[in-house]
Every structure is written in structure tokens, then in C-alpha cells.
Amino acid sequence: MIDLSLLRNNPEEVKANLSLRGFDLDISLWETLEKNRKAFQVEMENFQAEQNKIAKEIGLAQKNNESIEDLKSKATKISSDLKDAKEKFKTNKLAYEDFLLNIPNLLDPSVPPGKSEEDNELIKKVGKIPSFEFTPKDHQELGISTDGMDFEAAVKISKSRFVVFKNSIAQLNRALIQFMLNTHTNDHGYKEIYVPFIVNKDSLLGTGQLPKFKEDQFQIKDDENEMYLIPTAEVPVTNYHRDEILDSSDLTLSYVSHTPCFRSEAGSYGLDTRGIIRQHQFEKVELVKISHPDKSSQDLEQLTSDAERILELLELPYRKVKLCAGDIGFGSALTYDLEVWLPSQNKYREISSCSNYKDFQSRRLKIRTDEKDSKVLCHTLNGSGLAVGRTMAAILENFQEKSGSVKIPKVLRPFMNDQEVL
């Protein structure tokens, strides 16, 4: 959620910023909602204050054996006025909150202008794009030919956009997870954390997937509670500190967590239907940082380079781009995408999205830190380190050989019984 005082005091500035990402802030609607909110709230609180006062007077009068009839009839009237005022306030408040929860985050000034991914700013390219003297296969073909992937079985067991891993591919999947977790905990100072994969509504509201992206979530059938499968570890890990005031000397908090992720992929029919690039379920090793606001920009650079290091150690060619205003996510103020080279598609594909949410999530989550005599909202950051399925696809495709075998990156071999090819 964006800063209310900024929206109240300087709506034009907010509108101008949001328009860069193509969001049209309806200022006159906002002003009406805000005017009503203020009027209804003041009215309601005045009645409440009056009621509190009379209730005390009644108590006092009763104690002194004085008549309370007059006071009581007055109180009854106020009580009913208060009830009406509360009703009015509540109704307006719903629309008010809905309006606010659907406003995206303000963009960092460094975000380049642009409408689509075409306009993202290239930061750097790393590694050499492989050239093949044969026609490279895609990862699905390689996965099947090495007897490591079964898409048909997945459809039988579940439905489309799922996969079964077997044999060396299943092992490679596990090796990648282990390698990533080890690197981030041993070399980059992240604390490993294991979290629930099913979360409640408040958690998704806190990190911003709700209310706007309900369609993208898998909701669990549960009569009592509104529960969802996590779309990313960002949700449970960031919510770990919901409603907390963190000791400033403990910041920056850095977490790494491996979880499966579940996405309904509603509206992506026809996109990436082949292979494991876009599945309903995939593994991800996620990096999350909770920072002091003064430090978050620096922390985003660090987090991104920690994710990049995985690509470098795996010797995968990739590029780093800064997302433009039109392509950046709803809650993010600044995002770097890491894109790995996929030979079968002859282009770079997103493998990690590293974002600084600044105080957008922490305002919803109430994650604060103490500062002298006051409390300030922390900044939250996250990024994949990396998406495991896409990493696997990249390894298969980039390191394939004419024979159809695939060279396993050196750093993974210790996790694969020193196997060199698959």
C-alpha cells in the first residue's frame, strides 16, 4: 500500500508517478472517498466520545444514588446515532480500502520509462551464447530422451502444466536445490528457513497478491478458512515478520527458502505450453531481505548479485535488465530481471526477478523498526535465487551435445555422485 499522507497531501505527484506504469489514479474518486471518510470518522468518533462520557456519568450517578433516568434516555439516543454513524463509516471504509489496496507501488526514480519488456534497460550480458554445429533440441525433448521427464504421466495423475521428473533429472532437480541453498547459506550469509506451503488470506494481502491477483492463486477447499497454496516463498517468508517491530541492530535480515510454488496461470493459455517453463507447480529457491529503509537500495544490488552468482557458478549465459515502468510488478518500486539464455527459443528468458518493494509490503504487514524515538517501516526485498525448473531447462539446453547427452556443470557434480553427463 502506498503512503496515505502522500496521497492526501500530494495526489498529483502520486498520479504522475503511477501514470508512468500506465495506472490511472482517479483523484476525484479518491477525494470523494477521503472526504467521506473524514466526515464519517469524525462524526462517529464524536458520538463515541459522547457515549463514553455519558456512560461514565451514569456510573457515577448510580454510585451516588442519584436518578439516572434522564441520562439514560439521552444515552439511548446517542447509542442509536452512533450505530448509524458506524454503519455509514464502515460502508465507506470498504470502498476506501478497496481503492487503496488496488493502487500499485510508486516507482523508484531510476526506473526507465517504457511500455513493455521491449523497453527494459539492459544492464549487462554475462557468459557466451553457445553455438551448435547441430540443431539444438529443446529441454522437453532432452528430458524425455534421457528418460527424465514424463509429461503424459503428469496429465494422467493431475492435468496439463505439470511434469513428472525421473532418474537423473529428478536427481538434478534435487542437486540444484541443494547447491543453491548451500551457496546462499555458506557463501552469502542467508539464513535458511522452511515455511508452510499453505497460507491464509492475511498473508497474501500482506505481500500484495490479494486482492488484485486472486485469479492467479490456487485456493484450497477449506470450510472454515480462506487458504491458498503459496505462489512463491516470498509470501510465507516475508509474513514471518508480520506485526513485528524489529531491532534495528538485527537488520538487514536475509533469508533463503526452498519451496514449491503454485500458480493457476489463469489467462496464460497458449503461452509456453511446451516444456517446464510455465508450470502450475515448480521449485524455487527464494531470497528475501528485510532492510532498514536507508539500506534497501544497496541490499537490492547485493541480493541481485547473490542470485547472479548462481548463474555464474553454473556457467549459464545470462543478461541482467532493469524493468521499465510498464513491465514492473504491481508492488515493486524497482526490479532487476535476470534472464538466462535458452537456445531452443533463441532468446533470454526470465529466471529471477529481484525487487525492492520499499515500504509497500511492510505498510500492509506492519513490519517496522525502532529508530530513536519513533518507529519506521522496514523495506522488503525478494528475488529468486533461482527458479529451479527454468535453471534445469537452461542447463539441458545450453550444455547439450550432439549425441543428445548433457554435460553436468562442475559445481553440481558433488551433488550427483560425481556424474559428468546425463
Next chain:
RNA sequence: GGAGAGGUGGCUGAGUGGUUGAAAGCGCUCCCCUGCUAAGGGAGUAUGUGGUAAUACCGCAUCGAGGGUUCGAAUCCCUCCCUCUCCGCCA
């Protein structure tokens, strides 16, 4: 799943309808005293939100969550969540 007991401020823990946002203790902060140390005395010590430019002042809300009864609810009623003990089941 069955039976029972509970959920109060940073912590422990009082409080069954009325000046209780909440006793007391611990912890913490500041001050005083004590030639060091130990001890002692005093004051302060929640969060959110609104009126506001304000970390000044005032109001409102918050005693697991949400409803209800009442002039008035931490206290009474209902639903839900969670914790603990015993039994059952179970990876």
C-alpha cells in the same frame, strides 16, 4: 476426533458490568542518594488511528478474532482461531 483448562501490556500476573488502557512485580529509561560494589528512593515506560505541518495537545480504537446483549463489556452470550493437559488416531 473425545474430555478438560486457558488466551490480558516487553515478560510474569491481578482483574466477572461502571472514572480499568488496564493493579502488582520483573525488565527497561531518566533522575536522586550512597567515597567503589551491593543495596535504596523518585519519575517515566504499549500500538494504531483521527483532528493536525507536528514524535506538542486532544479524541477514538485495541485485553486471541469476529458478531451480539447493555446507557456502558477485559468482564455476560454466540461463532471461529490458537495454546496446554489427558485419551484416541497417526507420518
